[in-house]
Amino acid sequence: xxxLSTENVERAREIISRYxxxxxxxxxxxxxxxxxEGWISDDAMRHIGELLDITPAEVLGTCSFYTMFKRQPVGxxxxxVCTNIAxxxxxxxxxxxxxxxxxxxxxxxTTADGEFTLEEVExxxxxxxxxxxxxxxxxxxxxxxxxxxxxxxxxxAGRLAETVPAHGIMNREQLPPVAVRHAETPHxxxx
Amino acid sequence: xxxxxxxDILTGRLRFDDSHTLERxxxxxxxxxxxxxxxxxPAEIVEEVKTSxxxxxxxxGFATGQKWSFLPADVFPRYLVVNGDEGEPAxxxxxxxIERDPHQLIEGIAIASYAVQCTKAFLYLRGEFALGxxxxxxxxxxxxxxxxxxxxxxxxxxxxxxxxxPGAGAYICGEETALLDSLxxxxxxxxxxxxxxxxxxxxxxxxxxxNVETLANMAWITLNGGAAYAALGAGRxxxxxxxxxxxxxxxxxxxxVELVKATFRDLFYDPALGGGIPGGRDxxxxxxxxxxxxxxxxxxxxxxxxxDEVQTRGSMMGSGSVIVMDDRTCPVRAAWRITKxxxxxxxxxxxxxxxxxGWLEKVLRRIELGAGREDDLDLLxxxxxxxxxxxxxxxxxxxxxxxxxSIPSSIYTSIRMFRDDYLTHVKxxxxxxx
Numbered sequence: 001x002x003x004l005s006t007e008n009v010e011r012a013r014e015i016i017s018r019y020x021x022x023x024x025x026x027x028x029x030x031x032x033x034x035x036x037e038g039w040i041s042d043d044a045m046r047h048i049g050e051l052l053d054i055t056p057a058e059v060l061g062t063c064s065f066y067t068m069f070k071r072q073p074v075g076x077x078x079x080x081v082c083t084n085i086a087x088x089x090x091x092x093x094x095x096x097x098x099x100x101x102x103x104x105x106x107x108x109x110t111t112a113d114g115e116f117t118l119e120e121v122e123x124x125x126x127x128x129x130x131x132x133x134x135x136x137x138x139x140x141x142x143x144x145x146x147x148x149x150x151x152x153x154x155x156x157a158g159r160l161a162e163t164v165p166a167h168g169i170m171n172r173e174q175l176p177p178v179a180v181r182h183a184e185t186p187h188x189x190x191x
Numbered sequence: 192x193x194x195x196x197x198x199d200i201l202t203g204r205l206r207f208d209d210s211h212t213l214e215r216x217x218x219x220x221x222x223x224x225x226x227x228x229x230x231x232x233p234a235e236i237v238e239e240v241k242t243s244x245x246x247x248x249x250x251x252g253f254a255t256g257q258k259w260s261f262l263p264a265d266v267f268p269r270y271l272v273v274n275g276d277e278g279e280p281a282x283x284x285x286x287x288x289i290e291r292d293p294h295q296l297i298e299g300i301a302i303a304s305y306a307v308q309c310t311k312a313f314l315y316l317r318g319e320f321a322l323g324x325x326x327x328x329x330x331x332x333x334x335x336x337x338x339x340x341x342x343x344x345x346x347x348x349x350x351x352x353x354x355x356x357p358g359a360g361a362y363i364c365g366e367e368t369a370l371l372d373s374l375x376x377x378x379x380x381x382x383x384x385x386x387x388x389x390x391x392x393x394x395x396x397x398x399x400x401x402n403v404e405t406l407a408n409m410a411w412i413t414l415n416g417g418a419a420y421a422a423l424g425a426g427r428x429x430x431x432x433x434x435x436x437x438x439x440x441x442x443x444x445x446x447x448v449e450l451v452k453a454t455f456r457d458l459f460y461d462p463a464l465g466g467g468i469p470g471g472r473d474x475x476x477x478x479x480x481x482x483x484x485x486x487x488x489x490x491x492x493x494x495x496x497x498x499d500e501v502q503t504r505g506s507m508m509g510s511g512s513v514i515v516m517d518d519r520t521c522p523v524r525a526a527w528r529i530t531k532x533x534x535x536x537x538x539x540x541x542x543x544x545x546x547x548x549g550w551l552e553k554v555l556r557r558i559e560l561g562a563g564r565e566d567d568l569d570l571l572x573x574x575x576x577x578x579x580x581x582x583x584x585x586x587x588x589x590x591x592x593x594x595x596x597s598i599p600s601s602i603y604t605s606i607r608m609f610r611d612d613y614l615t616h617v618k619x620x621x622x623x624x625x
Binding site: 025084 | 277329373
């Protein structure tokens with residue numbers, strides 16, 4: 001069972017109170033689950049449904065729409081290589097091919113040691129540093145084949161733990177306060 | 192040159208390494224604009240923004256002040272939703288503004304919220320911007336502590352909360368009504384209009400949706416006046432704007448330029464801007480306004496950065512991203528990759544887009560890989576015409592939002608300009624550029 005921890009349930013309630021309608025907290029709560037486990041299990045979705053008073057199917061229906069929510073375990077490091085137009089013009093596919101051969105996997109696969117998952121992604125909005133990639137959503141720009149090899153070595157050795165936290169950890173800052181909180185209105189219209 | 196004499200409205204602070212900190216923000220006039228705005232009646236701020244001629248920087252280019260004035264009077268609550276879901280391929284200006292000057296955006300959101308009299312704003316920030324989320328969270332906390340957010344802002348009696356909300360990897364959520372669905376906790380699919388968000392938006396309440404860059408202008412307009420902003424640029428293209436320049440240029444990057452005063456040639460070749468094409472090669476084609484925009488050939492290099500002029504010539508400035516392709520670029524591969532993007536990002540709600548994107552991508556891939564047929568070109572144009580009847584710009588509308596009808600842009604313009612390249616793929620059974 002991978003339900004949200006007691007601490008995360010508290011955080012979930014705090015997040016829900018920010019919105020006039022509790023369902024708005026669905027994406028933030030899915031991020032909480034992903035932060036806790038590194039991916040989002042059926043149990044976690046069921047638990048989120050309970051917290052928001054919606055069905056597990058509704059949670060899954062929304063969750064499955066968004067590519068950043070991983071419904072299967074991914075490697076310790078999610079390597080997302082952009083091949084969209086600006087990267088394509090600057091060697092994005094060559095970088096992806098190099099990544100495939102260096103890691104010995106194709107996109108959407110995970111290395112046998114569980115260290116790396118590779119994916120091909122759409123434009124990351126870092127085009128002046130093409131070709132670019134992200135590891136656990138942290139940017140690396142102007143990545144050459146040599147840079148990539150060094151990056152893999154550094155990640156494996158844990159030398160980048162400061163800049164690249166574990167997959168699922170998106171925002172290490174404390175959320176800002178809000179002056180006005182809302183009572184839970186699961187099916188409300190925001191009044 | 193004139194386009195370099197304009198003030199740095201959006202990027203002035205970015206020359207400092209610590210531009211994202213509250214200390215730097217306050218040392219460079221930060222929150223002066225908000226204080227000035229709060230000392231005036233809200234309607235006056237709306238008028239200043241109308242006078243400025245500022246148009247939305249997200250892509251559609253709608254007049255910001257006018258958008259605000261569509262809110263029905265005396266209907267509350269109402270919301271300001273900030274679109275920070277930057278995803279149009281090759282657009283990276285909001286990414287920079289969010290990471291490197293978060294307080295400028297917060298101040299802009301607060302001024303706009305005061306102008307439209309809403310007390311709750313939502314900042315929908317693209318999920319992939321992890322550093323942006325961290326910087327923005329910290330900046331928001333600082334803004335509350337500083338008195339620039341929360342209750343009774345700077346003693347004015349005006350209250351405002353900004354809720355930071357994460358996207359999760361869906362380009363379509365940059366479309367304003369899909370964004371609202373996403374913010375309500377649903378799949379991000381566009382809504383049929385009317386009703387427009389100004390009347391029934393978030394939670395069916397009156398809602399303004401504005402882009403990050405649009406709002407980053409607010410402090411300057413408040414402090415300097417709408418007329419000073421309108422004095423920059425010309426016609427419907429007033430002020431400065433950020434151009435995201437990428438592809439085959441020596442100096443890719445975000446450049447703040449005065450509209451109309453610069454041409455695409457200036458943008459690509461000026462030593463302070465693009466700095467020329469690597470290896471001194473020629474421009475084969477360029478995309479003047481993001482992956483959704485029809486392509487231009489080198490014959491359009493002297494076109495000014497002017498919304499109307501670019502549209503008259505059959506394309507758009509869109510999100511302000513310009514992509515340069517040199518003479519070694521395979522137009523089939525480029526058009527295929529853009530189409531693959533749309534096929535992946537189509538939300539699936541409307542049939543022409545959901546089905547059309549997939550088939551267009553397959554046919555383009557077949558040509559690029561050497562298995563194409565000569566009549567594939569007619570097939571592509573026929574499917575394109577089903578998505579955007581007439582194959583012109585702005586496109587004929589067949590779907591709820593403009594994603595679908597934008598898909599043909601790269602395909603029909605590249606076929607018109609580079610038919611021979613397409614045919615060579617078919618005749619030689621492969622890509623001649625490999």
